[in-house]
Amino acid sequence: MKTASAKIKTLEFIKNSNGISRIELAKELDITPAGIGKIVNGFLKKGIIKEYGEGISTGGRKPLILRINEENIGMILGISLAPRFIQVSIGDINGKVLKTVKYSLEKKLLMKENNILKTVETIIKKELNRNKEISIISIIMNGMVESETGISIFSPHYNWKNIKLKELIEKKFNKRVFIENDVRGMALTEKIFGSCKDKHNFVVLSIGDGVGGSIFLNNSLYKGYGSISGELGHMVVKRNSSEKCSCGKRGCLETEVSNVAVIKKIISQIKLNNYSSLKNILNEKGTLNMEDIIKAVKEKDMLTLNIMNEAIYLTAHAIDGIISVINPEKIVLFGAIFKSSFLLKTLVNEIKKVTLDEQNYEIKVSEFSDNIYELSPFAVANYNIFKEI
Incomplete structure (x- = not known):
């Protein structure tokens, strides 16, 4: 050896x-x-x-x-910059979370990049003043991230482009800083703390407000040229779609199967007077969420089932492409959509229809789906600290 x-x-x-x-x-x-x-x-x-x-x-x-x-490593301040909230956690290198707080983000905060940056800086300053043992700040965020330099290349939810986040935070607080894309953070969490410790080739697919992916290849986090690999949400899966993605293309996986996309489709169909048991809920609340959607699937609401079945069909064919190209040992799924046993079973069966028997893969819903934003900054810190040794 x-x-x-x-x-x-x-x-x-x-x-x-x-x-x-x-x-x-x-x-x-x-x-x-x-x-x-x-x-x-x-x-x-x-x-x-x-x-x-x-x-x-x-x-x-x-x-x-x-x-x-x-x-010797010290405590870690973990910050997860999600589309609608900021999760702040304090813990150690082994993923033991000592404290975690979620801050909701108002829409007006997302309009200008400086608003979010100021909010992040205020949070960091407050936590560093409270805990002098913090030696590392680990930040995960949505969008394209160049993790080596700590640059947020593009974040559609925050309207960020080429923000030198690592440099800004290190200069201001004189602490060691790691920056990573949120879905890569999910993959690292699975590798370091979860079900993929002994896996050398696996893929993470996350379906939330957006759709993202991350690839662990030959026991290393694969980032690709320009550090923007894993943008599975921008695979075109429906050529004749009228839905335009934030990337400029039409028919991207994100515009067809994300939480935002399926909720938009269901609301649109209800407003066109198509029957759904969700109509009363929509009238009462003015909107729908994924809990409403999952409940409607369980109750066999036909409009919801039709839209969700199409989403599952498109997701299955995207996963088939991943399996054909990468041949992973395991595919780990994150997202509220997979909390429906019916939709998960439908997905697995749909994938079986289009894959070969010889492609020995395993599909699993992550055990960290409910607390991934708390844990992933510690996985990112762990990976980077020991990678340098």
């Missing part, structure tokens, strides 16, 4: 274990005790890991247990 690969594997075992000894590492990785000792000593000198007491002896001296040195 090459030295660099041995270091990465050693660190992964230490990270994923609840404490492991040198001798256990040597057995797991099939490396000599001397080789493991050299790698471990290097990590100890850098303060990356720490010896935490003694393990059980199998004869001779009790082995020292190795764990990640959380104290």
Whole structure:
């Protein structure tokens, strides 16, 4: 095993274990005790890991247990910039969330980039004043992000273009800052804390107010040329669509299957006097949400079922394209639409119709769907800190 690969594997075992000894590492990785000792000593000198007491002896001296040195890394301030809210969390490198608060965003805040920037700066300043142990600020956000330089290339929800977010925050607060796209953050959460720890090739598909994707390829987060890979929402899936996307194209997956898109279609059909059990709810509230849609699916409302079945059909064919090109081990789904067991089963069956038996993939709804905005900034920090070692 090459030295660099041995270091990465050693660190992964230490990270994923609840404490492991040198001798256990040597057995797991099939490396000599001397080789493991050299790698471990290097990590100890850098303060990356720490010896935490003694393990059980199998004869001779009790082995020292190795764990990640959380104290040396410090606390992390996680900020998730979602289309309609900002989630602020404080936690550690292992994803233990100590505090989390959600701030709703008013529409007027989204009209100008400086409004959001000022809001973010105010939040950071307040949290840093309250907690002096924060050493890292990890920000995830919607849209196209160049994570290495920390530039928000394009955020349709915030009207941002080429905002040097990392540079701005680092200069203002003198802290280490990581910036990442929200769906890549979801993929990293699955890789570091979730069901894809042992997967080398997987894809995340998120359907919310928008549609996004992220690709983990050959055990690395794939970003592509220009760092804008994974824009699955802008795959054209309906050539004859009249719906124009924010990217300028028509018939994008986002304009056909996102929460915003399906709600818009259902409301439009109700206003054209097509029958739906959602009509009374629309009249009472003036709008609909995905909880209303999922309930209508469960109650077998025909108008809702027709629109959602088309959304599922288009999603299935987009996933078929992903499977054909990438051949992932697993596809992880995020989104309210997948909380409907009927729609999920329909999706799986539709995908089976268009894929080959030899394409051995697994489809799974993420266990983090309800708290992904809390967790993903810590996964992003974890990935970047250990990537540099």
